[in-house]
Amino acid sequence: MGTPREAAAAEDEAVEEQRRRGVGCGDSPLDGPELVMGAKERLGLHKNSVCSRSYFVVVMVFVHVYIVNVIALLLYVYYSNSNHHGDGGGGARAGDVAAPPPSSPTPAPSTLEPISRLVEVTPLAHLRRLEGIKVGHKQKVDLVPNKIHYLKTLSLKPLLFEIPNFLTDEECKLLIHLAQLKGLQKSQILPTEEYEEAMEKIEISQVDIFNLLDHNQDGQLQLKEVLTHTRLGNGRWMTPENIREMYAAVKADPDGDGVLSLEEFKRLNIRNFHKYMGTENVKMSDLVRNSQHTWLYQGEGAHQLLRSIRQRVIRLTRLPPEIVEHSEPLQVVRYDQGGHYHAHTDSGPVFPETACSHTKFISNESAPFETSCRYVTVLFYLNNVTGGGETTFPIADNRTYDEMSLIQNDVDLRDTRKHCDKGNLRVKPRLGTAVFWYNYLSNGKGWVGELDEYSLHGGCLVTKGVKWIANNWINVDPIKQRQIQFQQVMARYGEDDSEPQTDWTVDRSYKEVHVDL
Numbered sequence: 109m110g111t112p113r114e115a116a117a118a119e120d121e122a123v124e125e126q127r128r129r130g131v132g133c134g135d136s137p138l139d140g141p142e143l144v145m146g147a148k149e150r151l152g153l154h155k156n157s158v159c160s161r162s163y164f165v166v167v168m169v170f171v172h173v174y175i176v177n178v179i180a181l182l183l184y185v186y187y188s189n190s191n192h193h194g195d196g197g198g199g200a201r202a203g204d205v206a207a208p209p210p211s212s213p214t215p216a217p218s219t220l221e222p223i224s225r226l227v228e229v230t231p232l233a234h235l236r237r238l239e240g241i242k243v244g245h246k247q248k249v250d251l252v253p254n255k256i257h258y259l260k261t262l263s264l265k266p267l268l269f270e271i272p273n274f275l276t277d278e279e280c281k282l283l284i285h286l287a288q289l290k291g292l293q294k295s296q297i298l299p300t301e302e303y304e305e306a307m308e309k310i311e312i313s314q315v316d317i318f319n320l321l322d323h324n325q326d327g328q329l330q331l332k333e334v335l336t337h338t339r340l341g342n343g344r345w346m347t348p349e350n351i352r353e354m355y356a357a358v359k360a361d362p363d364g365d366g367v368l369s370l371e372e373f374k375r376l377n378i379r380n381f382h383k384y385m386g387t388e389n390v391k392m393s394d395l396v397r398n399s400q401h402t403w404l405y406q407g408e409g410a411h412q413l414l415r416s417i418r419q420r421v422i423r424l425t426r427l428p429p430e431i432v433e434h435s436e437p438l439q440v441v442r443y444d445q446g447g448h449y450h451a452h453t454d455s456g457p458v459f460p461e462t463a464c465s466h467t468k469f470i471s472n473e474s475a476p477f478e479t480s481c482r483y484v485t486v487l488f489y490l491n492n493v494t495g496g497g498e499t500t501f502p503i504a505d506n507r508t509y510d511e512m513s514l515i516q517n518d519v520d521l522r523d524t525r526k527h528c529d530k531g532n533l534r535v536k537p538r539l540g541t542a543v544f545w546y547n548y549l550s551n552g553k554g555w556v557g558e559l560d561e562y563s564l565h566g567g568c569l570v571t572k573g574v575k576w577i578a579n580n581w582i583n584v585d586p587i588k589q590r591q592i593q594f595q596q597v598m599a600r601y602g603e604d605d606s607e608p609q610t611d612w613t614v615d616r617s618y619k620e621v622h623v624d625l
């Protein structure tokens with residue numbers, strides 16, 4: 109295959125067209141509890157209410173995703189094939205209380221008390237965004253007194269920086285120690301039979317599924333059409349070989365040409381897929397993510413080191429302190445030898461009816477989409493890894509982005525166990541170094557815009573030794589009004605004497621995250 113740059117350049121036109129049209133009503137976010145059930149009735153909505161039907165498809169898809177990753181394709185392809193309105197702004201639904209389009213200043217529906225009863229907070233006028241200038245550019249940054257740090261630009265798409273010596277050796281050791289004291293849990297558990305049971309209750313016509321999967325609409329399902337969206341959910345990671353084995357096991361492709369015709373697809377019994385997947389011995393290395401992690405609270409009263417890291421992150425990103433303070437706690441991750449995390453984005457696209465995990469409790473609780481709204485990722489390397497364990501950005505600074513060209517000739521660039529060497533950029537873990545990048549673009553008005561697809565990244569296979577990292581995510585709701593309301597509520601709880609100043613506020617907004625990430 110050609111390099112990703114060449115491959116993607118060839119499809120420049122098509123991709124630009126796709127970008128102009130917008131990605132669709134909702135690709136699926138990757139982390140956490142993404143979807144809320146109960147959108148089934150939306151299936152029957154008018155054809156132009158694309159989002160509504162998509163929601164249904166998405167909901168259905170997520171029920172299935174552990175069992176048949178294939179089905180997950182539905183949603184993306186549906187968006188890609190639909191004549192939807194661009195930029196996610198025109199998706200108001202008939203018969204539903206439409207959420208405000210992103211450009212609308214209309215406040216989110218809320219059961220909050222009047223603003224007058226809320227504690228005044230500084231208006232969040234603007235989110236500072238650092239400038240990368242060019243790859244290799246270095247700029248000074250003041251993080252701690254009497255010490256100069258340098259910020260080196262690693263890529264512009266995504267806007268990505270490296271900061272050597274962000275943490276000292278002792279601080280890294282201490283973080284690992286604190287994480288061990290807290291106790292780590294598996295980052296992803298094996299798929300369970302519950303999903304199979306849920307799957308059996310769902311009815312979608314085989315022809316509908318086929319049409320949704322057939323991204324290039326040539327009447328056949330190519331392997332990459334089946335594979336492209338296996339990244340959805342926390343299921344098993346499928347490779348081209350897995351798909352072929354599955355085809356063979358359930359006799360899905362009798363003429364053996366490697367593609368599924370509509371006739372072949374119609375003859376398929378999806379239950380056989382389930383059975384096959386159920387009998388397969390799924391190992392941790394077969395999953396999207398093979399690591400252990402824990403969360404360390406960083407708010408008032410936290411360990412001095414954790415407070416200090418938070419302060420440094422504020423100085424580094426120059427984002428409003430109140431936003432950083434009410435973001436997720438520090439996640440510490442351990443990858444054992446053989447560990448990996450296939451390429452993913454840290455947050456999902458945001459559409460008018462997407463809720464952010466952190467602001468969900470104050471606004472749109474019934475939103476059919478949910479994502480973590482991680483505007484910024486700061487990743488810290490806590491040790492030197494003996495072998496492997498790089499952070500790969502497979503399409504960093506690629507000229508274009510096209511999801512389908514991530515898989516070519518059986519090379520899936522998202523596969524960090526096999527193809528880390530083929531990506532555009534890899535960052536070697538170095539004890540104490542931090543990297544930081546923006547998961548979203550700017551909206552041009554000083555606030556969060558669209559998801560930056562180039563922020564796709566993953567953890568390469570650890571071939572020798574152990575790898576320790578930590579992540580700080582800064583959560584910002586792309587709907588500014590919701591973020592402002594969130595800050596107001598948090599400030600009020602912070603000042604309420606009847607509430608002890610514990611980590612309650614953080615725990616409240618991250619309850620789900622704690623459980624699910």
Ligand SMILES: [Ca+2]
Nearest residue numbers: 322326328330
């Ligand atoms: Ca096709």
Ligand SMILES: [Ca+2]
Nearest residue numbers: 361365367368
């Ligand atoms: Ca065939």
